[in-house]
Amino acid sequence: MKIYIDGIWKDSSNQAVLNKYNPSTGEVIDTFPAATKSDVDAAMDSSEEAFKSWSEMGSPDRAKILYRAADLIARSRGDLENLLTLEVGKIKREAADEVDGVLDQIQYYAEFERKLTGDIVEGTTPDRKIFQYKVPYGIVVAITPWNFPAAMVVRKLAPALLTGNTVILKPSSDTPLTAEWLVKKFIEAGIPKGVLNFITGKGSEIGDYIVNHKKVALVTMTGSTSTGQRIMQNASSNMAKLILELGGKAPFMVWKDADIMKALKSLVWAKYLNVGQSCIAAERLYIHEDIYDNFMSKFIKVTKKLSVGNPETSDVGPLINKGALSDMEKTVQEAKNSGYKILTGGAPPVLQGKFGSGYFFEPTIIDNVDQKSNLFQNEIFGPIIGTQKVSTMDELYEKANDSRFGLASYLFTESPELMLEASEKVRFGELYINMPGPEASQGYHTGFRMTGQAGEGSKYGIGEYLKLKNVYVDYSRKPLFINTINNSVFDNL
Numbered sequence: 291m292k293i294y295i296d297g298i299w300k301d302s303s304n305q306a307v308l309n310k311y312n313p314s315t316g317e318v319i320d321t322f323p324a325a326t327k328s329d330v331d332a333a334m335d336s337s338e339e340a341f342k343s344w345s346e347m348g349s350p351d352r353a354k355i356l357y358r359a360a361d362l363i364a365r366s367r368g369d370l371e372n373l374l375t376l377e378v379g380k381i382k383r384e385a386a387d388e389v390d391g392v393l394d395q396i397q398y399y400a401e402f403e404r405k406l407t408g409d410i411v412e413g414t415t416p417d418r419k420i421f422q423y424k425v426p427y428g429i430v431v432a433i434t435p436w437n438f439p440a441a442m443v444v445r446k447l448a449p450a451l452l453t454g455n456t457v458i459l460k461p462s463s464d465t466p467l468t469a470e471w472l473v474k475k476f477i478e479a480g481i482p483k484g485v486l487n488f489i490t491g492k493g494s495e496i497g498d499y500i501v502n503h504k505k506v507a508l509v510t511m512t513g514s515t516s517t518g519q520r521i522m523q524n525a526s527s528n529m530a531k532l533i534l535e536l537g538g539k540a541p542f543m544v545w546k547d548a549d550i551m552k553a554l555k556s557l558v559w560a561k562y563l564n565v566g567q568s569c570i571a572a573e574r575l576y577i578h579e580d581i582y583d584n585f586m587s588k589f590i591k592v593t594k595k596l597s598v599g600n601p602e603t604s605d606v607g608p609l610i611n612k613g614a615l616s617d618m619e620k621t622v623q624e625a626k627n628s629g630y631k632i633l634t635g636g637a638p639p640v641l642q643g644k645f646g647s648g649y650f651f652e653p654t655i656i657d658n659v660d661q662k663s664n665l666f667q668n669e670i671f672g673p674i675i676g677t678q679k680v681s682t683m684d685e686l687y688e689k690a691n692d693s694r695f696g697l698a699s700y701l702f703t704e705s706p707e708l709m710l711e712a713s714e715k716v717r718f719g720e721l722y723i724n725m726p727g728p729e730a731s732q733g734y735h736t737g738f739r740m741t742g743q744a745g746e747g748s749k750y751g752i753g754e755y756l757k758l759k760n761v762y763v764d765y766s767r768k769p770l771f772i773n774t775i776n777n778s779v780f781d782n783l
């Protein structure tokens with residue numbers, strides 16, 4: 291694997307490499323370059339130079355390249371799906387679904403080609419106007435996570451490029467291969483030299499240097515809240531604009547009048563999609579006491595039926611790495627120490643052959659978890675969920691909102707009054723009522739509280755990549771009179 295700087299695929303300047311593991315087997319499948327500071331400097335210089343012509347190209351011409359990239363990806367989508375299964379351990383259906391999302395997002399953003407607008411605002415006198423132009427920021431640093439390694443990359447590349455920014459992409463060290471595959475498609479589609487640079491390497495080693503770099507105008511990052519906070523501090527040295535899509539702790543609320551099967555299917559999706567490693571994963575289950583036993587017995591039954599193992603053939607694949615697996619083990623141990631009952635799961639499954647050394651964990655349900663516990667306050671990011679009974683809607687709102695995270699939330703009820711009331715009272719960036727996610731390209735994916743800043747998707751998301759610039763014009767033919775100065779000093783000149 292190589293990095294891509296100024297139109298050339300290369301090794302890092304000191305030839306250093308890191309290992310990429312297959313999470314299903316624990317085997318090394320490739321190495322990738324650990325980029326150095328001088329690689330970062332070269333990428334910045336290249337992006338700066340390319341910005342001059344790319345930002346002056348019309349957006350319909352930029353869109354043509356994006357459409358071509360989507361076409362190239364679609365033509366070899368099977369390869370991308372296989373890569374997602376190899377690199378992340380995605381089960382087949384989910385890999386295909388992510389690729390659908392990739393194509394949808396590129397298409398969606400490219401369609402803004404003739405929809406980018408500014409404003410003309412009336413000045414303070416009739417012959418004055420303020421032209422509000424929307425202009426690209428300059429160099430965008432895009433830092434992506436591993437959980438949706440293709441979708442997260444294009445959700446940043448497509449809007450940033452369409453709006454005339456140049457991009458330096460740094461993907462997660464758990465998923466460099468998917469990012470490289472996508473970059474190749476964008477290059478093949480005609481992205482000019484320097485418009486898209488691609489570097490890999492550990493965020494903990496090279497991340498601070500990238501974000502602190504004086505040439506960076508905007509940092510768009512999806513990842514954990516702690517990394518987001520660090521990026522925010524570093525970006526302050528340069529006043530870089532930030533788009534931060536961070537952690538979640540979604541409450542999944544089932545009221546007594548809910549359509550049980552709709553809620554159950556949505557929960558199985560929201561909890562076990564990508565082995566629970568999703569920012570919109572259901573992490574806290576609140577069920578009305580009248581239906582608790584009925585709903586829980588069904589949920590446990592279905593959970594037990596899910597097969598765990600080889601992602602080519604199973605319902606649930608592996609966690610991303612050894613660290614994630616040991617986090618699950620610690621979470622269950624902590625639950626046991628707190629005296630909670632494990633209703634199902636709670637350990638890695640016993641698997642034969644090469645999958646025996648993969649990072650698998652059984653889907654796990656933990657009963658009657660305390661609201662203030664670690665399990666209900668911090669992101670689990672795996673196939674574990676805690677439950678709680680509730681009896682009133684006020685209790686439900688209070689508990690759901692009691693989280694430092696504020697991305698997704700789910701509510702199941704047949705009552706129109708409760709749907710409307712919850713729309714106001716549930717303080718999350720996304721509330722899914724009677725449906726599973728995920729977010730749509732035309733929705734604005736954003737979070738309250740520690741989930742971050744700004745957002746992605748929709749006209750608001752594309753707007754994040756454009757800076758508003760104001761040009762004041764006076765086209766009056768009358769002499770200029772300024773009321774705060776003594777105008778007589780200009781007489782007889």
Ligand code: NAP
Nearest residue numbers: 435436461462463492493497513514517535536537538569
């Ligand atoms: P992470 O560990 O925070 O890493 C995210 C990215 O930041 C990676 O590319 C990482 O590189 C890089 N990074 C690490 N330290 C850095 C530094 N000092 N400066 C700059 N970059 C740095 O998160 P993750 O484990 O990949 O992803 C899981 C998290 O993402 C979860 O919290 C999840 O909720 C969140 N997420 C949020 C959304 C959303 O839309 N809100 C969507 C998906 C995921 P390395 O890999 O090299 O360390």
